[in-house]
Amino acid sequence: MDLLALADFNLVARHGGFGKAARAANRPKATLSRRVAELEADLDLRLFERGARTLKLTEEGRALFERTGALLTELDETAKAIASGGHSPRGRLRISAPLLFSQTALGKLAAGFVLKYPEIQLEITTEDRAVDMIEEAYDLVIRVNPQSDENLVGRVFLRDRLVVVASPNLPRPVGREPVPAVIRGSMTQAESWEVATPAGKSRLATKPVLSLSSLIMVRDAVRAGVGAARLPLSLANSDLAAGTLVSWGEVEEFETSLWALYPTRRLLSARVSAFLDYLKAAFPQGTPEELAAYIEP
Template identity: 50%
Template structure:
């Protein structure tokens, strides 16, 4: 299949017509029309319905456009890099990340990244849902404890720990006895009655008695500092108040949480993706997720 024909089809489809595509590219309308017609003949399907005022993509045309935008952009970047004789990261980099990570760290990381690579423009997609990188044209995704059966590739760039924290004035119960110690607690809406919080270090075991339900970990942190009760918090979020003595740590709960940067496994991995993966790993040299001071 002719890549030039695919490129011309994408240009016509995104510009909304042969005339606009001609003005944007400098190629004649006749050439663009012929290339698109040749592509339709090669595929055996009609991609564009040509009207008197404005073209419309067929269902096959819409599907093809969705599938070729990302790969064609990567091919163009690879060709540009080969032509220049370098592998300079350039172009727009779309990064998907969970809301909390975005609020705490992504702004600082993205600012340092574009300062290091001025030919890259970063666009963030901040959502807690699992984004489809191919369908939604996302270059890299930050995910917490991703599924092992994912077809994405990448690396774990940092780890976090879940802490059992409490107001500093709240007496810490003795090491676990025959039953957990009931304690007022600040919990997430996902808390289930009967859950027990057991710390690996120190043997503290708590039976939470919810006094406040909060969907924000930052709100939970502040409520604990204000004396509401015990809670479970990531070390990265609790650390600033632990350092100032506003929150006490009663132990570590569960296994470490892993933060991964993921991307598709295409062979033509663009320089901007490689650069971002390497860059974000370098921000946490000891492998521990820490929050920039101003974000904390």
Template identity: 50%
Template sequence: MDLNALADFNLVATHGGFGRASRASRRSKATLSRRVADLEEQLGVRLIERSAKGLELTEAGQLLLSRTEGPMHEVTDAITSAREGAATVSGQLRIAAPLLFSQLAMGRLCADFRALYPGVTVDVVGEDRVVNLVDERFDVAIRPNPRMDTALVGRCFAKDRMVVVAAPAFPMPPPGPAPVDVPAVLSRRDDAPWRVDGGLILMPVPVLSLSSMLMVRDAAIAGAGAALLPQSIVWHQLSRGELVQWGTVADKTVDLWVLHTSRRLASPKVKAFVDFLCARYPQGLLTLPG
């Protein structure tokens, strides 16, 4: 059944005629008459008797009106509520984010976001695997250097430089045309040379392999070896002199993106979070608490 035709029948019946219903709804009498006729055709019964004296509901029309008038009001109220709700930043926002970013940043970010939008509850899952937003019911994903995916859209909200660091007492090799072996603390196997700005080419020789970048940072502070780390997680240690920066590795820059599933009709909570995250890093450079 066409709900629009049923709504027009209720409109005509409650106003007592096509003319009054037309004036109330600001729609033409011809349109309303056609909709009611279509409904009668679908049901196979006469709902309204039209005469020179005016409009009169048939027995079937009276029965249909009595059974649908209340529910149609509820449907109208529900549609209005949905439209109003669609303009409100509220509901649960489920976010997938890399583990390190979650540990160092998401707690404070989510608290500040909730302060702006108290109608939102936030659920963050911090892990490094690539989640399926639709199948796993995530609203938003934060990903470093994401592969192009036509199903997802979003914005790059910050960039993170990768820097080679070491303890102040750890000897820095001189620049030269050939790669220089250097004891290195790694979070994953890296056989590629670190081409540091300034002409230094380092070939990392693993002495420690650790599963967390925070462990790598702490081992570098303790003097175990050089490490290639995001600048965002070592800038405090650099400023305090616990580490020394040997240089930046330009070809390993990390772009952080906030992604969601739709170009059109993204929910207000998703739009609000994307805008909030981008505004949090106005210079486009990632900084994290120490």
């Protein structure tokens, strides 16, 4: 198999078209089209479905892209490291991360990482959806309590707990009186929160009064006294210590775990390894208190 033709196929697959790939690599579009056609003839496989305005990978093309993309990247990195006489990580590192962790900690983490590894071009996008790492060309994703995926491996680097918090000026309801609740996401019907306190477990009936899309917005609304909310301990810790918020108990059935995920262990790039090591050094114990201390102003 012609490795150069395989590299051109990966270039076109990654960019989703011959034109985009040609512009990105500053290569003639006709050359890329010819090289991919030669690879298809060599393999006796159709790798792309070609429409009038669209270009889509076939099932065989997707399998080839998924299995060879990381290998070609690893070969390129190895060649560059040998040519430079060193093994310092270099090149582009694309990461997808959830909104809250990005807003509170990832800016500081990213800056420190780039200062330590100046030859890495770090690119981070913030989104809570489950991205397709292969198709969208991510090297690593950070996710909260991800679903099991046999195509991904990774590690937990942080754990957090939920705590019900309120302004000290908001009286805690007695009996079955509902709690005015600030919630994240769409407004839902009344529910109850089971919390654990030093005095034992109790159940709080709720009445949603405000729905917001960000937990930072939820925290700010709770500070203003509009209602109580369930927040990650790491996000509420400084307010609890300062007395601007008070705890009504921990939510026992909820624990959040932040995972760093990547497609394969065998071909783990030096860039991804360096970022994983940096995460571990930043949060050696992986506790909510550690994250809270990291994001303190």
